[in-house]
Amino acid sequence: MQSESPPIISLSEVSKVYVIGSTKLRALDRVSLDIYPGEFTCIIGRSGSGKSTLLNMIAGLEKPTRGRIRIAGKQIERMNEAQLVQFRLNNVGFVFQSFNLFAMHTALDNVAMPLMYKGTNRLRRKRLARKMLAAVGLESHMMHKPSQMSGGQQQRVGIARALVTSPKILFADEPTGNLDLKTSREVLRLIRSICRERGTTLIMVTHDPDMAQYADRVIQLLDGRVLSNEVNKHPGNIPLVKTLEDGTVVVLTEEEALAEEAKA
Numbered sequence: 453m454q455s456e457s458p459p460i461i462s463l464s465e466v467s468k469v470y471v472i473g474s475t476k477l478r479a480l481d482r483v484s485l486d487i488y489p490g491e492f493t494c495i496i497g498r499s500g501s502g503k504s505t506l507l508n509m510i511a512g513l514e515k516p517t518r519g520r521i522r523i524a525g526k527q528i529e530r531m532n533e534a535q536l537v538q539f540r541l542n543n544v545g546f547v548f549q550s551f552n553l554f555a556m557h558t559a560l561d562n563v564a565m566p567l568m569y570k571g572t573n574r575l576r577r578k579r580l581a582r583k584m585l586a587a588v589g590l591e592s593h594m595m596h597k598p599s600q601m602s603g604g605q606q607q608r609v610g611i612a613r614a615l616v617t618s619p620k621i622l623f624a625d626e627p628t629g630n631l632d633l634k635t636s637r638e639v640l641r642l643i644r645s646i647c648r649e650r651g652t653t654l655i656m657v658t659h660d661p662d663m664a665q666y667a668d669r670v671i672q673l674l675d676g677r678v679l680s681n682e683v684n685k686h687p688g689n690i691p692l693v694k695t696l697e698d699g700t701v702v703v704l705t706e707e708e709a710l711a712e713e714a715k716a
């Protein structure tokens with residue numbers, strides 16, 4: 453994969469310095485890295501290591517203090533705000549730890565929302581949103597509002613919303629941070645399988661080192677620097693777990709997991 457296509461994301465000596473009063477905080481320190489199309493990259497590191505700062509910088513939500521960021525053929529640190537908005541609309545999707553759904557809107561309307569910003573007509577918006585909700589297994593919850601859904605279901609809506617515009621790149625900042633182990637695995641499996649199927653580049657931030665074994669590339673940050681950047685040639689299957697009545701947690705085999713998914 454790497455040798456065939458140029459990187460879809462390329463950072464060169466990117467630094468971010470926050471100034472608060474008279475103190476300067478170097479949240480990112482000369483970060484250089486390449487990410488290739490279709491890869492699933494995990495950014496790991498302890499709290500405060502700069503993971504979210506890095507993600508926000510790559511996604512064009514914040515400007516670097518220094519350095520160059522090239523993404524999908526564009527030099528984004530040179531864009532103005534209007535160009536960045538347009539760029540994000542056409543190229544990237546986001547999944548958040550806290551779901552960030554509109555409480556007063558149904559799952560269907562939440563998922564259709566990004567298409568409205570793109571100027572897609574109403575009929576097509578509904579059709580695409582329905583299709584995307586079905587792809588995340590929520591065909592029976594289209595008219596539910598966020599408060600009428602479980603955490604895992606809300607995050608599925610978040611995933612559908614992020615992917616409804618068919619972005620080239622999906623950013624996820626701790627997407628399973630508010631979910632239990634079982635639901636986390638289900639959500640991760642879902643994100644990874646949809647991205648693999650569509651060839652979407654997935655960049656996920658997590659502080660959970662366990663998640664890294666499922667990624668194609670793992671970038672470890674420490675104090676704003678890249679501590680390691682490694683390709684994982686054989687990313688693992690994401691095992692599903694089940695909580696038994698007495699509270700014990702068991703890991704399901706691939707066949708059992710598929711049977712469970714078919715039941716759900």
Ligand SMILES: Nc1ncnc2c1ncn2[C@@H]1O[C@H](COP(=O)(O)OP(=O)(O)OP(=O)(O)O)[C@@H](O)[C@H]1O
Nearest residue numbers: 470477479497498499500501502503504505506659
């Ligand atoms: N807007 C900001 N203004 C000032 N300092 C900031 C800002 N955003 C982040 N920082 C600082 O930059 C450093 C890196 O923060 P960042 O949010 O990227 O960490 P993180 O790795 O995502 O941590 P966590 O796992 O807790 O989410 C921290 O020391 C943080 O306090």
Ligand SMILES: [Mg+2]
Nearest residue numbers: 503504505625
């Ligand atoms: Mg963070």
